[in-house]
Amino acid sequence: MSQVRVRFAPSPTGFLHIGGVRTALFNWLFARQQKGVFVLRIEDTDQDRSTDESIQAILEGLKWVGLDWDEGPFRQTERIDLYRSYAMQLLEKGQAYWCSCKAEELEARRKEAEAKGLSPKYDSRCRDRGLANLAGDAALRFKAPLEGETVVDDLIKGKIVFDNNVQDDLIILRSNGYPTYNFSVVVDDALMNITHVIRGDDHLTNTPRQVPIFQALGFPVPQFGHLPMILGSDKARLSKRHGATSIMAYKDMGYLPDAMVNYLVRLGWSHGDQELFTRQELIEKFAWKNVQTSPAVFNPEKLIWVNAEYIKISPPDQVAQALVPLLESAGLAAEAKAVSAGWLAQLVILVKERAKTLVEMVEWVRPYFGQAVAFDEEAAKKFLTPAIAPVLGKLLARFEAFPAFSKQQWEEAFKQLVEAEGMKMGQLAQPVRVALTGRTASPGLFEVMEVLGRDRTLFRLRQGIDRASRA
């Protein structure tokens, strides 16, 4: 068995979307598992819609989710001569012909046929005219087989049979000399020795159009695998109105790349009851037979859960690193710069069980930067009252007696005071929480103090007492 070679071939007409990432992911997984080659090819033969920014967005997106490619990126626009020469080969062999029908005419005939309830396929009127492209404005059409059937043994869907008589003679070279998708794909997949074409379900009906071209060109036909689509909550194809579809939008929303990969791979693939996988496990356990044949609805809530899990289990320094850009865009650039990576990782540990996304984490982490605390007015009003001020004063005195912070000792001192005052834990804990963090919700008090350190804890306690006495 020769080496597995797969490819991801997006068209650069926008950002890299979630469906594209999933397609790339399955290709990548298979390549890595089989010790094969993952090729990246940019299908930019549509001059009007392709942009360089879009190519950059695709590369950026793939890099973010960690799907590295071994060859490419190849751009089809740099290979135009290649397609032309193969098209000419077909013409010479009599397997293609020039068609002088104008685009508008074809459009009109299609509409007419549809109105009559007929198939909108091309009527092959130029097929046997033996036209030459004298004016240079004809399109080249492939002579599709008129009878028989094309059988595709799909890796995911199994055997699929298409009647050849429903296929029409598709254009392989436009009148402007540019190849069309179905042709350049075949030439490239053949020339790049692609062994397995793994793509979205939406390409399934392109397969019986491409297979005869492989054959006409004398190329071996690769194996095909068609991944079911991703749907929105209304079961319609996933699109902008279902929420963000750009992979990079998820970075901005605070998702971890590993979480995206884990969620996306489980959307259509499973390994028993397992929900969370490391990359290595994914590579080892991936199998076509476990790929779903039916489309899957994208569920943002489960994505959030997966992300929360990854925030909890990923190495804190790694999460901290991913958090930095989010801190920056939240206006905490200077603060993030002022602290050490180690301390930031401590902060992550402090709040990681509470944040489901990095964006949420930014808010959880905000109170721990800087010397002073910013009070939530409502929280301060409710808990930093004149009545509590003297108790906070006593707590401050007890804490000050310790030359250094010790979680056990300080907690002990705190509890003793609560008992001495005849209070309930919460009656003192909440005011202290507000003094320390400015808010009514936070991680455990003594974990907070640990991250804050002795000096800042005492400073903020004084700040809280001051506020309470003036209330």
Place this chain on the structure above:
RNA sequence: GUCCCCAUCGUCUAGCCUGGCCUAGGACAUUGCCCUUUCAAGGCAGUAACACGGGUUCAAAUCCCGUUGGGGACACCA
């Protein structure tokens, strides 16, 4: 309209190929309880599905046919 694909809890899915172990399992979400200094996290419990109709068989979620429903494709887009 034509062609193709698909069909298990609200959602992602296990089970289907190789019928019996399925009183249909797990996860997300949801509900309740527990834990608790707040918010989370966590633990426990609950609600919830084989689209429908025919076959085949001693036996069907599983095999076959049909219906219905959903998706996709029918461009000088990819």
